[in-house]
Amino acid sequence: MQRHHQPDHFLRASGYTFVVVSAVCFCIIVYLQLHQSLGAELQPRSPTWLELAGQEAGPMSLLFIAVVAALLGKGLLVSAHMGSRATIPFDDLPLVEQAVLDGKPEPIDQYVRLRALTGISGNFTKLGVTGLPLTTVFLTLVFSLISIASTNANSSAFLDLTKLTLGAFIGSFVQGRVEQRRSSDKQKSNGGR
CATH class of the missing domain: 1.20.58 (Methane Monooxygenase Hydroxylase; Chain G, domain 1)
Structure with a gap:
């Protein structure tokens, strides 16, 4: 039983790690942008998108890393939650109890689709x-x-x-x-x- 819960803990820890990495990247982006706008002299904006992307390559790379890390963290946390989730939660049992007792597949199928x-x-x-x-x-x-x-x-x-x-x-x-x-x-x- 101890081994069964170990992958869930690993998934949760990995998910939280990715979320923290994402938050750190967002904080660094905010710091860099504030430092550039407050402390440094303003650089004239380039007229083309390519030159602007070259000037902002660092924050854009951090933004990409932050978004990917946040998505990976969310995916890992959701999959860890799905593994420990009950098929029919106790609170939802009255919704499908009568359909199960009557043997009606239609309400049960609709409930399963909605939960999925x-x-x-x-x-x-x-x-x-x-x-x-x-x-x-x-x-x-x-x-x-x-x-x-x-x-x-x-x-x-x-x-x-x-x-x-x-x-x-x-x-x-x-x-x-x-x-x-x-x-x-x-x-x-x-x-x-």
Whole structure:
């Protein structure tokens, strides 16, 4: 029994280590940026993105390391938590108890699917934003960031793409809701016969 819990402790310790490394990297970035803005003389900003990236290579590298370490730490902590989690928590037992006693698989399947929804995709699934609506949301955000970051004439073209993908998101989201309503109405009418 002692050996069974040892990997969980190792995963937790590794996860916390990665989170601490991430926090230290973020603190170093804040210190470097404050030191540069307060103590050192202001350097003129370069007009191109490539030169700006060259000037900020240190903080950008630390930012990349911090983000990767935070994601790894979160993943390790979640996997350590999932290993020690009960199949059906005691608080959720009244939700599925009657379905188990009656032998109905539908509510049990729905409960298991809901419990399995974790992470980013699980959160979007819980919100009902999957497939095409999720893709259009992502594209809308990407085009928005590009139009904000762009300083030349292409920014208006990316702003138009942002408006287009936002309209596509609204259309696909509404269409998905209409189809869900039709299928639920159809099931209700078939169940009433």
